[in-house]
Amino acid sequence: MTFYSPVVTNAKEIAGHEKLHLFEYVEDEKQYQLKRYLEHGGYAAWKTVLGKMKPEEVIEEVKKSGLRGRGGAGFPTGMKWSFVPKDSPKVRYLLCNADESEPGTCKDRVLMERDPHVVIEGMAIGAYAIGCHLMFCYIRGEFHHSIERIEKAMEEAYSKGHLGKNIYGSGYDLEMIVHTGAGAYMCGEETGLINSIEGEKGMARIRPPFPAIEGLWECPTIVNNVESLAAVPHIINRGADWYRSMGTEKSAGTKLFSLSGHINRPGNYEVELGFSLQKLIYDANYGNGISDGKKLKAVIPGGVSTPFLTPDKVDVPLDYESLTEAGSMLGSGGVIVLHEDTCIVWTILKLIKFFRHESCGKCTPCREGTGWLEQIIQKIEDGRGGPDDLEKLDSICGNILGRTICPLGDAAVMPIQSTLKHWRDEWQYHIEHKKCLVNQNFGF
Amino acid sequence: MILSEKTVKKINDKLSKYPKAKGMILPALTLAYKQLGYVDNEIYIEISEIINVPQLEIAEAASFYTMFPKKPRGKYLLQVCNNISCALLGADAMVDRLEEKLAIKRGETTDDGLFTLISVECLGSCCTAPMIQINDDFHENLTRQKLDELLEGLKNGK
Amino acid sequence: MAEAVKEKILAVATITCTIDGQQITVPKGTSVFYAARQIGIVIPAFCNHDKLKPVGACRMCYVEIEKMPKLQVSCATTATDGMVVSTNSQQVREGRKAVIEFTLINHPLDCPTCDKGGECDLQDLTFSHGYDDSRFGFNKMRFIEEEKRDTFDDLKIGPEIVLNRNRCILCYKCVRANKEAFGEYDIGAFERGDLTEINATPGGEVSNPFSGNLVEICPVGALTNSDWRYKIRVWLTKTVPSICNFSGSGTNITFYKEDHKNFVYRVTARCNDAIDDGWLSDITRYGYQIVNSESRLKTPLIKKGGKQVKASWDQALAVIKKHMGEIKDQSGGVCIGGLISPSLDNASLYSFSKLFRTIFKSNNIDFRGDYRYLPSVTDSPFTIAASQPFSIADIEKSDVIITFGTDLIREHHNEYLKIRRAVNFFEATAYSVNPYAVKTADIAKSEMVYSPGTDELVINGICLAAIEKKLVDSSAAAKLKPKISKLSLSELTKQTGLGKEQFKELAEAISSAKKITFIVGEIVARSLERDKICAALSNLNKLFGVQDKGQLAVLSRYANSKGAQKLGLSATPYEIVKAELKKIWGEYPDCQPRNTDSMINLMKKEEIKGFITVGTNPMRLYPDRGFASEGLEHVDFLVACDMFETETTELADVVLPLCSWAEYDGDYINLEGKVQTGKQAIKPKYEAKAAFEIMELIASQSGVKLFENEQSRNEEIEQLLSLNSVLPWPDDFLEIDYDKKSSRDDYPVPLFICDDPHHSGHLTEKSPSLLNFSDSAYVELSKGMAAKIGVADGEPVRVESPVGKIVVPAKISRVLNSDVAIIPRNFSSTQTTSLLMRKKRVDSVKLTRVEE
């Protein structure tokens, strides 16, 4: 089988590499096999948990570590787990969100393809912490190789007693199902994902009730991103304090960043939170600068749902708080770099087309608004823009922002709003001159 | 029955693992699609009978997801990612090139039934852009030359 | 949030919040939307529906809540203690305006040609909340039927429903109601995003028995029905409150009428939470069309030389006077009998009874024309079971619901929906126990299908299982056991086809229930052994104390069955009713009472010579057509009153045109004993008269008045209705004897004749809309049964019983899973009741494929 996977960093050569854990063995071609995984200390955390820890202790440890969700919202993982009602007579579910479909993000895939057991181990520990006996890994349908690797790993784990009945003689039973998606960005949104497993369309649900109270089949349900879960075995093995010691005060640990676009060394990098975005882009061990020696125009720091950063804002630490302060968000860690020849209108048109296509259609502002926005932006891109179009865009974005069921509506308009603010002249130019300000030509 | 015994068995195996049968809609559609390369109303009815879920619910779900073509496609389904990271590296031009080389437009199938070309949203391959998915396989870091070789290879039955 | 949830929560806790400056205390769990409504603030909404779970999709119901930066949707936001809400702030108004704008961008501005104009939520809310002009400068999205490109936006998606996808605003109410409330899967939302479209299931149509509701709850002109569409603008009609005439529940309805044309245009719901939740069955919704029917009987007819010819009322009455007088004079009033429909109002029923008992001095009356033998004693177990109190609203409050011997969707569509609601919204557990698989079972925890004809054994089995598991009081158990243990539990399992586990499951459910609803239906009521089955139920009730913690009753079936019971319309009324009648009238005939069955027998013996039917059609409905027709053909003088020509009027010497319930004010008593009034919507059509008038006219031929005036009539009725008509169960456990089931190998398939889900009785075939759903008889078979005889859906099948034979198309059922045959009785085109034998407990037939 030809095996493709996004390039990763030469992890070992980077200063401070001893702290890297998610990518510690990522370049080991055999790491996906149980044998090698065990050689590298795999399933030790799972054994510790089942042998020595109560579920509350696991939650406490993860809370203490400061781990925050890597799927986009950055919600503290331990705290989320603690929301599952202790006294509920219902069964509980843990869902691993491996839908990775935020444009600009391709990190979860690397973990699943290259280190699938750590994902399963993390899921298992999370499941134990919330008292779940059936967990699902929801992988987007296009990721055939990830699916294959996770399924194989799952079979291996079952056959060696890491999953199944009475694991390690602890009396704990845990089953796992790999559920695959079929092409819908919305199924990455946690309630869309739950609906999708239930056999519904991947539409958002109103909250409350939050999934931790009433999720899959109306039972308490926790949804965690692949990367969040993959960090958990390391936290158990090395301790919450070790994890806390990395990153910043409020953004502990390391995070994977997918660097793409106009960059010399695109790839997935594991860095401590608080790492400089500037460094990530320009350092020779990382992005190594803008491609073709061009100047930087904009950076989308956390996947296409996050507002654009102007070059003067790029000297920012990559952590949840700093990016918010800089006017954007850490999101899923999909850093997209745009060089000077990129037309902002064209870029935004790409994005809004995506969001229109992916809007689930349940709530009015998102369903109707994204289509309307696309039509206006297309008109401007085609050189048919009118003088009041920008105002209209402002107003429509404002009418969507904060008014939708799920954050997709916000995600669709925040990038637009950021460019309307920072590149308004370019928008204006496009309308007045009926063409791009820049001379864009992305050859192939 | 259009679904093969093998597919039906796979559906039934998985069905036993799900707490609720309706959860099997997506897995069953996926298995059906894997066998046939498309799904349609007759398939919904067959699945409905196997997992005992109303045909409507299956049809609704199938219509929502993009990965279930409703008509048979070419032997090779070429899906070009056209989202931003790939587009920044020339995905648009790549689609143009494919259109030209295959003499079809997006969404069409070549006369010999070999290729269907579509452009799709982000496939999670942003750091290795531009890319194309051909059936199950990702082909990444594409260049003009790599793409041409790839097509030639497929045409020659490789 | 729904009323019943509120009630449940009320017991727990309340919260107090402030809405637009007003403090309000509501049950915990109430949404802001309903909290506001309680103080008269109506928040605009598209997707919210009182009886469906909130989805928060349309975003019209925004409110501003202190300490929350974003606007919140009030339909899906629970009010909490101390919450301060503003429903009309600047921000809220702008939010709504934006939603209206988004909603309108792809909505055609075709109000002048749209049938919903005048009652469109979008139109109304645009006027009150929207912008004056449009900022949307693009072409609107337009769905066009592929084959009819460019010309046609409307799409027929069901026998009665027309869809215009362009007008749809995707509130999803239709799809939600269909799934959540009706359990139907024939309409869905397909694709996604702004391409989402509502449509019928691929290859299918929207034809479920509740489909009309989808049109009614559509907030715009996306769903319309051919019944009402383009016939009249809503503002040209007047509304009149009435009651459904086709159901025992007395579903509340509104007539839309127009005076000049003296025409009823449609029926919509008139939501009465205690009864119907505002959902109507299609029968209720479209059944009214019979009122307007061109084929109604227009004048009286009298038989002359073997042919019925038009006559005036005076002529007809004179003929009646002559013949009935002769019979009475020569043979006595006991030779006159009558049968009346239990769908008629109190005044008509009571006048009928009074006519017979005080003028003809006869006790030969009945209202159950479609039941076999009826008990001729007043306190038979069936009569007792049928007199038990029942509350529809209590269904929702029950944690355990058992339906026994009832195919609810064909008998009690309203209760069918209530049970679904209890299960889907209030977490009740339902059990369906029937001789064949029924639709209700999809929400039941367990469906138990027993062998036809073993009903009382099933009940015994439940009792024995409870005794064995020690779930019941041991002294009661000791008393009951000897009376029912002629057959051991394991023998019962053999006979009934149910497993021991199933008996135990039911026993456990009944004994552990906190509040129980135990519904017994027509399969029991129409059984030859109804008394035996009800005796077993009496035991069960006593053993488990069912009624101490809930309700158990045989539900009455027709619009005024309960009234007929209370007013003494059977040959043997309740003793207490009889005593009261004697008191009111100062007399009561002491001749022998004759029920339908014995009257027909006497007709054959020429001991009943004169017979009057009112609104009923025994020729079609009596469960033995051969028997009924032999009787009726023998009658010397037959008077038939009906709205239409029927198999019975055809035989009559005098035919009198009867009013529909829309043509006069009438009181009806629903299955709960609740008296409701159906108001007159239009003047009597043609020369039709109400039954109470006809009775008075017949009486007047003898020179007497039944009543001084309307008031005195109503007072008499009042007096009867004030009696407690609940009969006490027997004090002791009853012995249930057992006779071995005999089955004939040559007629192996049990047959059930009942109503089509889109029809009720003999009248609804005059409703064009209902005919569009179902227009002729068929035999409904399980897939397996069809395979056995080698027929596909729609292929003709010969159905033969020992006494009759019909050929009807097969209809492959989606729910049946055993070898039974179900045939509707509603169509004059097929004599289905000719297959039945009145002395058979379980009719059975032989099915064969008809070779071309």
Ligand SMILES: Cc1cc2nc3c(=O)[nH]c(=O)nc-3n(C[C@H](O)[C@H](O)[C@H](O)COP(=O)(O)O)c2cc1C
């Ligand atoms: C439109 C949308 C798409 C999302 N897609 C993903 C995704 O592909 N993967 C993911 O892990 N989280 C995704 N999320 C975030 C999830 O809703 C959820 O917050 C996350 O899975 C929680 O896991 P975490 O706490 O470990 O981050 C998405 C959210 C939205 C609103």
Ligand code: SF4
């Ligand atoms: S914001 Fe968009 S994706 Fe989210 S619920 Fe609304 S329509 Fe669906």
Ligand code: FES
């Ligand atoms: S009524 Fe609240 S969102 Fe529609």
